[in-house]
Amino acid sequence: MTHLPCRHLAQRMASTAIGWLHRHREHGAFPPGTSAELADPNGVYKPLGESALAACLLLRTPASTPADRRLADSLLSFAWEQLGNGALLYERQLRYPAMTDPLEVYAHFARAGYRHDALHELEQYLTGLASHQGSEHLPNRRLAVANAAHVAGLPVHAHWPTLTAATWLGHTPEPWTIDWMTGYAVTHTVFHITDWGAEPHNLRPALSDYLATWLPVWTDIWAEIHEWDLVAELLIAGLCLPDPVGDTGAWQRLAEVQRPDGLMPPDSRPIPDDPDEAFRTGHHTTVVAAIAATLALAHHQQQPVAS
Numbered sequence: 001m002t003h004l005p006c007r008h009l010a011q012r013m014a015s016t017a018i019g020w021l022h023r024h025r026e027h028g029a030f031p032p033g034t035s036a037e038l039a040d041p042n043g044v045y046k047p048l049g050e051s052a053l054a055a056c057l058l059l060r061t062p063a064s065t066p067a068d069r070r071l072a073d074s075l076l077s078f079a080w081e082q083l084g085n086g087a088l089l090y091e092r093q094l095r096y097p098a099m100t101d102p103l104e105v106y107a108h109f110a111r112a113g114y115r116h117d118a119l120h121e122l123e124q125y126l127t128g129l130a131s132h133q134g135s136e137h138l139p140n141r142r143l144a145v146a147n148a149a150h151v152a153g154l155p156v157h158a159h160w161p162t163l164t165a166a167t168w169l170g171h172t173p174e175p176w177t178i179d180w181m182t183g184y185a186v187t188h189t190v191f192h193i194t195d196w197g198a199e200p201h202n203l204r205p206a207l208s209d210y211l212a213t214w215l216p217v218w219t220d221i222w223a224e225i226h227e228w229d230l231v232a233e234l235l236i237a238g239l240c241l242p243d244p245v246g247d248t249g250a251w252q253r254l255a256e257v258q259r260p261d262g263l264m265p266p267d268s269r270p271i272p273d274d275p276d277e278a279f280r281t282g283h284h285t286t287v288v289a290a291i292a293a294t295l296a297l298a299h300h301q302q303q304p305v306a307s
Contacts, residue, residue, distance in 0.1 A: 005251035014293035020262030022071040027279035049105035057081040063301040086116025094178040107148035139166040143192035187233040197240040226268035237294040264289040
């Protein structure tokens with residue numbers, strides 16, 4: 001089985017996705033003259049953080065084209081400015097010290113060289129507290145926070161094997177018991193253990209072998225019912241393994257449902273005509289498509305595959 005999409009398909013998917021995210025960035029901006037409610041966990045912060053993630057991973061990948069890198073750099077600058085050059089993240093974290101999303105969002109910018117000194121100092125203090133280490137998160141979320149601290153250059157007060165063992169994936173369970181939410185938990189467990197594929201050997205061999213066997217099966221199941229968002233996330237997880245797994249058929253189906261403008265629909269439901277609704281519907285999956293294609297391009301550069 002061929003594990004990677006052809007280079008041309010991956011390049012087209014990455015370029016059109018980052019192009020769409022850049023062209024529609026204003027739909028994810030704060031309303032003029034206002035800022036998002038600091039206690040809202042899923043308002044403007046979430047799309048800005050997701051766009052920043054796609055952009056910083058693209059910039060991490062030398063195989064990305066100069067044009068795509070310019071768009072990614074511009075998208076990061078836009079998101080950072082929307083966050084008050086980090087000031088809004090600092091205020092949010094200061095008011096709500098138990099929240100972890102300010103650190104997680106900040107990590108995307110820190111990866112690309114951005115820094116907010118007061119926020120960095122605050123995160124360094126908070127991550128050392130017993131309260132932070134004992135926070136009531138789902139197991140894969142605890143990995144997310146640990147990896148964010150790692151990426152941001154903060155001390156990591158976590159034992160990775162213990163965190164991994166607590167996850168569903170860490171138990172290498174019966175694969176047929178997986179459901180939609182667990183599928184997402186599995187993918188994010190892989191993302192954070194490997195830092196989005198940068199450190200694939202952080203996955204212990206038993207987990208890599210388990211995933212190599214079952215990721216293609218799960219991908220096929222969710223492709224059959226047109227759950228494109230989860231399909232794309234499963235493909236990303238396959239690219240994070242020491243020996244990547246996947247299926248060019250699944251990549252081809254994903255490419256076929258991506259709109260010419262770059263938007264990737266999350267499922268088979270129609271995209272709303274209203275631009276704001278279309279952004280809310282398609283933004284996350286377009287981010288995921290950009291990441292998937294970017295990681296595929298990185299593997300092509302490391303070990304070229306005939307297309």
